[in-house]
Amino acid sequence: MTRQGRGVGELLRDWRRTRGKSQLDLSIEAGVSARHLSFVETGRSRPSSELILRLAEQLDMPLGERNTVLLAGGYAPAYPSRQLNDPELAPLRAAVRQIIDGHSPYPALLVDQHWQLVEANSAVALFTTGADPHLLNPPINVLRLSLHPDGMAPRIRNLPEWRAHLLKRLHQQAVTTNDPSLYELHQELRGYPGGNDVAAPISDDAVSRVVIPLRYHHGDQVLSFVSTTTLFGTPLDVTVSGLAVEAFFPADPATTATLRTLAEPTAELG
Missing domain, CATH: 1.10.260.40 (lambda repressor-like DNA-binding domains)
Incomplete structure (x- = not known):
């Protein structure tokens, strides 16, 4: 039993x-x-x-x-479940670090099966700047950070559309894994303000007709991103099977230029 x-x-x-x-x-x-x-x-x-x-x-x-x-059934587990700091996972952590650092100056991060932040490159600070400190205390849940009114939500221009996308994705993951923690997280996020679970696109540009972009206020500019998810192929470890790399790419030339400018080292005076 x-x-x-x-x-x-x-x-x-x-x-x-x-x-x-x-x-x-x-x-x-x-x-x-x-x-x-x-x-x-x-x-x-x-x-x-x-x-x-x-x-x-x-x-x-x-x-x-x-x-x-x-x-x-009375049998030993077939799949190990290692901690991410286990020496045997060091090559995997190094590979992930290379992926997310190599994605700079665009934001990229590694999350576990419950959407808790594991690794991030420096460009992710674009999303965390201005968030309430209580949302940035480890473990950081990136979906909570995204949709919480004290997090990224006030700066997401297309919040109803982006919120609906994240809630749908989270619900599908909860159904697929049958994980009670994901159902609880979904219920929590649904209670945050910001729109309905289903929202129509607020724009009809070329990108919005293909994917749902993230439109994010940075000062007086609106940056536009498309995101991709990378999973590990044929995992044999419980922990590794739940990891995913979330990478954001600029969806227009203006966003590309801004991100590259932000990544440039500050010129020394004198």
Whole structure:
């Protein structure tokens, strides 16, 4: 049995239902009889660790949840969960540092599965300047920082549009991972002012017809960004599987020029 007293069969059944699959669908995909799958879900048959991992793969379960189901079945976890400062992850941290530093003078940051800030380049200060200090105390949640009225929100020109985009993305992630912490974060962010969960674009320029930009006030100028997300391919570690690099690119020449100017070292007097 696992937390909340759920056994391996019940956990697998819950994930199957979360993914909207029938027993027949899953049994065909996993190469097991529907009768045997039914016995596993009802607790009449104890699945092997190999079968658990095969079912988990077909259900696209997060690595941490695969470990949970293995433990419920009486088996050891299959995937390690290291701290980010673990020496074995040093090459990964170095690679990430190279990516985000190499992205300068444009903002880039590394976040974990709960949107907590792990690494950032110096250009991210553009977004954090002016935020209330309580939002910048570690661990910094970048979604909370973005939408909180004491954070970036007052300077986001298209806040209803950007807010709707972030809430939709967070909800999709919560559904995919079935993570209670993400559902709680989504509920919290929905309570912040700034518009509805669904908002129409406030502009009809070329960029807005392709992606949702972030339009951000910097002094008397509005900077325009498009963002990309980079995940680690084929992760075998629980922690690594939840990491993502969020990179922002200028969406117009004026933003490009401003960011490059801001990155120039201050000329010495004399």
